[in-house]
Every structure is written in structure tokens, then in C-alpha cells.
Amino acid sequence: MHLDRRSLIRWIASGAAAWPLRGVRLHAQAAALPDAGVATLRALAPAVLPAELGAAGHARVANDFVRWLASYRPGAERSWGYGEPQKTGTPAISGATYQSQLAALEERARARGGALASLPVDDRRALAAELVEAAGIKAMPGAPSGQHVVTDLLSFYFTSSAANDLCYRARIGRETCRTLKGVTARPEPLGAAAPQPPRGV
Numbered sequence: 001m002h003l004d005r006r007s008l009i010r011w012i013a014s015g016a017a018a019w020p021l022r023g024v025r026l027h028a029q030a031a032a033l034p035d036a037g038v039a040t041l042r043a044l045a046p047a048v049l050p051a052e053l054g055a056a057g058h059a060r061v062a063n064d065f066v067r068w069l070a071s072y073r074p075g076a077e078r079s080w081g082y083g084e085p086q087k088t089g090t091p092a093i094s095g096a097t098y099q100s101q102l103a104a105l106e107e108r109a110r111a112r113g114g115a116l117a118s119l120p121v122d123d124r125r126a127l128a129a130e131l132v133e134a135a136g137i138k139a140m141p142g143a144p145s146g147q148h149v150v151t152d153l154l155s156f157y158f159t160s161s162a163a164n165d166l167c168y169r170a171r172i173g174r175e176t177c178r179t180l181k182g183v184t185a186r187p188e189p190l191g192a193a194a195p196q197p198p199r200g201v
Helices: 005-013 035-048 051-071 095-111 121-134 149-158 161-168
Strands: none
Touching: 035 051, 035 095, 035 121, 035 149, 051 095, 051 149, 095 121, 095 149, 121 149, 149 161
16 A cells, blocks of 8 residues: 555544555664553554544454564664665664654643543544655655654555454464365455364364
8 A cells, every 4th residue: 555645644633544444564762662662552543543443343453463562673674675686684663763753642632621532533634644744754664664653654564464354354474384175266345254274173
């Protein structure tokens, strides 16, 4: 999913993250986020992630993002892409940078009358859009890049297997380990019970 700068700002500010969706795996960083930063991240999630995830889904994505950050290792060698003359490493991503950005978000929220979690979701979304625009981000990265916590949270979710399943309303399980049994069968709808693995697997 690629969004240019104008589309990205419009996506966040207009409430597009509240619309239903239609048709990262790295390794260790000493510290992720302090409790205050985690609380702000959880308050941010409902403003930029699909509303149909619900409160539990928003919290789960935020928590997964924090766990991913805690195990992230910058500089890890990446696979060479097609036509790439040079190998590259994973970008520098700092929990301290994220924390300063989340603190700035809380500061703007207090200027509007309270902690971020106490503001209506539309106000949180507007604040997030302001910070992305102020940071001069031109497009949502294809994977977390360390540029800004708002766009990194977006890319963390929207490149995930769960987001792909939600987009197609089916249990596709992209980038998950699956057996060869039943590979030709259509994926089960998301509303259906998850299929049980065959015995012995």
C-alpha cells in the first residue's frame, strides 16, 4: 500500500482510517517505550487504524508494535531486491525518538484540554495528521522506517498478514507458515471459525 504525502495526510485527517478496509519481522534493542509512551500509543491506535478492529484489536496492534520495537535490531542485512546493486541494512529506529514524538502528541493534546486518551477520536486523528505534516513525510513507508511513530504504526499494521486478511475478508494467512494440505482450497471467510490443523501436524 503506497500513499503519497497528500493522500497520507488526507487519510489520517479525514477519518479514512475509520472506514472498513476493502479489497515485520526483524530481530535487539535495549529498551522499547516507557509506560507513558505505550499509553499514548494505545490512545493513538484508534485514530489511525481501521475502526472495525475494535478496542481489543487496536490495543493488540499497539502492543505488538511495542514488542516488535523491543526486539528490533538496526543494521540487520536485508535481502537484495531485484535490480539492487547494493545490499542494505534495516534502518535506525529508536524508541527514544518515538517517545519524543509521542510526548509531542500528548503536549498538543493537553493544549486542547486533556490527555490524548481523553480526546474524541476525531481530535486525536487531527493531531496525528498535524504531526505527520509538520515532519514533512511525503509517503507512508513500506515498512517502519524510524521517521515518525504515526506512519510507522500505520505501515506496521497495513503490511501485516492480519491487515491482508481483513482487506480480503478471508483467512489467507500471508507470510504465515502453512502446510501444503489444502493449498488449492479457497481461504475461509473471516467470520468463519478458524480451520483446525490435521491431526499429527
